[in-house]
Amino acid sequence: MERIFEYMRSKNETEITSAQSKMSQLLSTTALAPRVLSRGETVEGKIVALLRDCLLIDIGAKAEGIIPLKELEETEQKYKVGDKISAIVAQPEGDSGTTILTVKKAPRDKAWGELQVAAEKNETLEVKGVDSNRGGLIVELNSLRGFIPSSHLMTSVREAIGKKLSAKIIEINKDLNKLVFSEKEAAPEGLPKIELPFKVGDTLEVKITKILPFGLLVGLPSGGEGLIHISEISWKKVGLLVELYKTGQELKARVITIDTATGKVNLSIKQLEEDPWQKAAKKYPVGEVLERKVSRLASYGVFVELEDGIEGLLHSSKIPYGLELAEGNRVKVSVDLFNSEQRRVALRLAEQKSSDNNKTDETSHVSGRKKIATTQTRKEKEAPMGKKIATTEDAEKKTIRTDNKTKAKTGKS
Numbered sequence: 001m002e003r004i005f006e007y008m009r010s011k012n013e014t015e016i017t018s019a020q021s022k023m024s025q026l027l028s029t030t031a032l033a034p035r036v037l038s039r040g041e042t043v044e045g046k047i048v049a050l051l052r053d054c055l056l057i058d059i060g061a062k063a064e065g066i067i068p069l070k071e072l073e074e075t076e077q078k079y080k081v082g083d084k085i086s087a088i089v090a091q092p093e094g095d096s097g098t099t100i101l102t103v104k105k106a107p108r109d110k111a112w113g114e115l116q117v118a119a120e121k122n123e124t125l126e127v128k129g130v131d132s133n134r135g136g137l138i139v140e141l142n143s144l145r146g147f148i149p150s151s152h153l154m155t156s157v158r159e160a161i162g163k164k165l166s167a168k169i170i171e172i173n174k175d176l177n178k179l180v181f182s183e184k185e186a187a188p189e190g191l192p193k194i195e196l197p198f199k200v201g202d203t204l205e206v207k208i209t210k211i212l213p214f215g216l217l218v219g220l221p222s223g224g225e226g227l228i229h230i231s232e233i234s235w236k237k238v239g240l241l242v243e244l245y246k247t248g249q250e251l252k253a254r255v256i257t258i259d260t261a262t263g264k265v266n267l268s269i270k271q272l273e274e275d276p277w278q279k280a281a282k283k284y285p286v287g288e289v290l291e292r293k294v295s296r297l298a299s300y301g302v303f304v305e306l307e308d309g310i311e312g313l314l315h316s317s318k319i320p321y322g323l324e325l326a327e328g329n330r331v332k333v334s335v336d337l338f339n340s341e342q343r344r345v346a347l348r349l350a351e352q353k354s355s356d357n358n359k360t361d362e363t364s365h366v367s368g369r370k371k372i373a374t375t376q377t378r379k380e381k382e383a384p385m386g387k388k389i390a391t392t393e394d395a396e397k398k399t400i401r402t403d404n405k406t407k408a409k410t411g412k413s
Contacts, residue, residue: 153184154187207250280310290334292305313347
């Protein structure tokens with residue numbers, strides 16, 4: 001009987017082991033292994049159902065994926081059961097165990113990929129001008145926006161808005177969302193160059209035809225127009241151009257750039273004058289102490305005008321607490337840094353020498369406005385700790401108390 005029980009036990013163990021082995025083999029097969037998805041992964045699947053608020057997508061994972069119908073409202077394409085669709089994993093597994101998908105990024109990613117290939121092949125593309133800014137033209141292609149700098153345009157910005165242009169990609173970076181085109185690069189070789197009766201470096205007599213927020217449009221001797229950018233008007237800070245110039249006003253300017261393909265000319269007024277920074281480096285060595293006026297205030301400090309066209313920064317970290325500076329105040333400063341290449345000057349308040357009889361607080365750095373200075377006599381400084389020295393203010397208070405007592409006694413009598 002014991003032999004029969006032992007036989008049955010060994011037989012059952014063998015069958016269990018065999019069943020476990022078969023199950024492990026089945027689970028190890030790739031066909032039955034569930035697909036593991038990660039956020040941001042692009043997947044392709046087939047629409048298996050159109051529900052009231054979402055599409056149900058078979059993506060080969062352990063559960064179906066869903067795409068909210070709200071996302072599809074923005075697209076003109078209509079879907080039906082059996083259609084293939086590309087999407088991005090927004091959430092690998094939702095509360096119900098399903099995978100949340102999105103199609104918002106998928107077309108953009110595809111567009112970026114196509115443009116990357118076009119850039120590598122140096123292909124000519126057709127873009128549409130949609131807007132402009134100071135630097136050039138904003139264009140659109142495949143739902144992506146790009147930019148054509150003014151220096152790479154052959155068509156004027158005004159004429160290009162709303163029109164299609166041929167252009168080539170000169171810079172593309174998906175991570176930085178940067179897409180730069182050039183109309184010139186797409187132009188046929190051997191285009192005729194525009195000949196002008198002047199060259200770079202020439203000084204011209206020009207007349208202002210239009211005043212813009214960023215510069216002056218001027219008429220050229222050749223009959224065209226040139227631009228004097230606001231940064232090329234003066235070495236000093238420039239205010240509102242409409243307050244400084246008038247339409248029709250004549251002035252001299254130097255040609256600084258010429259685009260022979262488009263005929264665009266840039267000029268400068270300040271280039272006719274000597275750059276004040278070139279000589280200033282020798283005049284203001286580090287440690288030099290000088291007294292100058294505060295020219296303007298900023299949230300991070302104040303600017304002090306050293307001379308016409310050159311300002312230095314007195315940073316707020318170098319200004320003692322409680323010291324208030326106003327525009328027009330004269331202040332004694334010393335030079336901490338002078339960099340003529342970067343056009344940068346750093347200043348600090350100059351140290352004040354204390355006199356033999358008294359000492360003045362930090363407000364003595366400033367002149368040109370009312371100051372309150374505290375004075376401490378040498379006797380007070382030399383008094384032993386804890387011993388109070390009578391001051392003039394104490395004496396006055398004592399006299400007032402004595403007078404009050406005398407009046408009180410007189411009244412009683």
